[in-house]
Amino acid sequence: MFDIIRHKTASSKADLLSGLTVALALVPEAVAFAFVAGVEPMVGLYAAFIMGLITALIGGRPGMISGATGAMAVVMVALVAEHGVAYLFAAVVLAGILQVSFGLLKLGKFIRIVPYPVMIGFVNGLAIVIFLAQLGQFKVPDINGVLTWLPQDQLALMIGLVALTMGIIHFLPKLTTAIPSSLVAIVTVTLMVVFLELDTRTVLDFLKSMSGDENATIAGSLPSFSIPAVAFNLETLYIILPYSLILAAVGLIESLLTLTVIDEMTNTRGKGNKECIGQGVGNITSGFFGAMGGCAMIGQSMININSGGRGRLSGVTAALTLLGFILFGSAMIEMIPLAALVGVMFMVVLGTFEWASFKVMRKVPKHDAFVIVLVTVVTVFTDLAFAVFVGVIVSALVFAWEHAKHINVEITEDANGWKVYKLNGPLFFGSAADFLELFHNNTDPDDVIVDFQNSRVCDHSALDAIDTLAERYVASGKKLHLRHLSNDCKRLLHKAGDLVEVNLIEDPHYKIGDDKLD
Structure with missing residues (x-):
């Protein structure tokens, strides 16, 4: 330039x-x-x-x-x-x-x-x-x-x-x-x-x-x-x-x-x-x-x-x-x-x-x-500040939309016969709805593991989605095990309760942005 x-x-x-x-x-x-x-x-x-x-x-x-x-x-x-x-x-x-x-x-x-x-x-x-x-x-x-x-x-x-x-x-x-x-x-x-x-x-x-x-x-x-x-x-x-x-x-x-x-x-x-x-x-x-x-x-x-x-x-x-x-x-x-x-x-x-x-x-x-x-057009017809604001908002929405499409799971079964959902991609407000649709609590076995090792929990919408998922499995009389969540996520999850497995060696230590932690 x-x-x-x-x-x-x-x-x-x-x-x-x-x-x-x-x-x-x-x-x-x-x-x-x-x-x-x-x-x-x-x-x-x-x-x-x-x-x-x-x-x-x-x-x-x-x-x-x-x-x-x-x-x-x-x-x-x-x-x-x-x-x-x-x-x-x-x-x-x-x-x-x-x-x-x-x-x-x-x-x-x-x-x-x-x-x-x-x-x-x-x-x-x-x-x-x-x-x-x-x-x-x-x-x-x-x-x-x-x-x-x-x-x-x-x-x-x-x-x-x-x-x-x-x-x-x-x-x-x-x-x-x-x-x-x-x-x-x-x-x-x-x-x-x-x-x-x-x-x-x-x-x-x-x-x-x-x-x-x-x-x-x-x-x-x-x-x-x-x-x-x-x-x-x-x-x-x-x-x-x-x-x-x-x-x-x-x-x-x-x-x-x-x-x-x-x-x-x-x-x-x-x-x-x-x-x-x-x-x-x-x-x-x-x-x-x-x-x-x-x-x-x-x-x-x-x-x-x-x-x-x-x-x-x-x-x-x-x-x-x-x-x-x-x-x-x-x-x-x-x-x-x-x-x-x-x-x-x-x-x-x-x-x-x-x-x-x-x-x-x-x-x-x-x-x-x-x-x-x-x-360019907004700058010409309105003013600079509004144009930059519009540009940043549109770019952010596009970014959220594109990354929301990247979330997926790899489904396997462990030695105990438990079903394992290995989550890939960021979990945030844009992908929270798609995240919930990846799971089948009605047909899943009694014990299900959600592995967050390849995922990043980004915001409160993500936490709420995890809480909602835990509530669905509890209502179905099944156990949901959440692995590789950060300590911040564990503290903020209410409905999951003691379903979160603590693994201090493997669990990530990243911070999650949430007002409750301030």
Whole structure:
């Protein structure tokens, strides 16, 4: 997966230049997500700076970029519309506290339960989402506020500049990798537009169209500390808690999955629990400094990695450069053509989408191919967290169904004439019903042995099935002997009573997951 990497080693120079490139691409994204959330552009820009800086310094994945994201913005919009931006800041603080708690409890490891097909669907879905988001740059609002395509001549020019940007990014590394090709492409296209006076939309035009304010600008001051202006009582907690829970979950899922993708790209290992803490501290700080918070951004992270950014310096550079743009360089950034930034993001799409999945889906089991397509589609039409949840649930159900079919018995007779059922395969909720159908208590002899040596009793449903089987044989006036059960199983079996044969030498010592043992 992801063979588009052009830089294999880390260096301070690469980190500095890649950080600068990322900062240029962060501006329109932060502004756009701020409008999605229903807040001022500066709220999104501050979030990109704060999240980017803090997660770069203390997060668990060097080289990964965080900032304001669309996945969290769509959750925020309802809270802002109904209760105001102050409640948003309070909700972001609470979400951050939940994320820090998640990290301190070392729960980041649970990202490992996400199956590989879900990961492929995740990156494919995000690639499509990024692509569709860029199409909005080719449209402008008409007099009624409805987005329409640019006039034909402007549309053709923008497409040409996008193609030029993509061409530079693709071919320049064949000549030199001393400077990130994305940065060269942005600077080249910007200079061409300025000196040739080409009529194409810029970052400033985008900001004006989004805000409807002809005096709009990204110029601003340093973010200032402020406690969210909300009442600190149970009523406020009742309002913000549902949003905070969703924001914390969405932020961690997107961040940890992005961390996993970057791990695979760089053949390194990030620290999930540390990243949870970094994301949480970033969101807590955002809430107290008038920012909308955020999480990891796979698009900007891909730009950073492909531009050579590997260390924490790349993320710190991106954040501080963005702050520099806000404080001192707004005029310079506002003149950048949107076409250049769109071209960069289109290259991100090409690098993010797992093209090999088309070939893989013809070779993997049909249910895995279905999960890939399902997660991709759900990501595009709903949101990332829900898509991953659906993918994991479907994968788990398929796993249970497949393993439920593997249970069977070998029937023999011992020297005493007792009938022996030697069980093979896992016994759990999915196979419990089939397990009971393997036995014939009405026709079996007076003494029957069930041997669990080649089986694994997995959950309480399995225990209940064994209890039920024992009850059936007792009701028929027969003796059921259960061999090779773990000590945990023996303690939890009620109806079997003293029918369980104790064999301390041969019986397994595995633990069974059951609430009664906690």
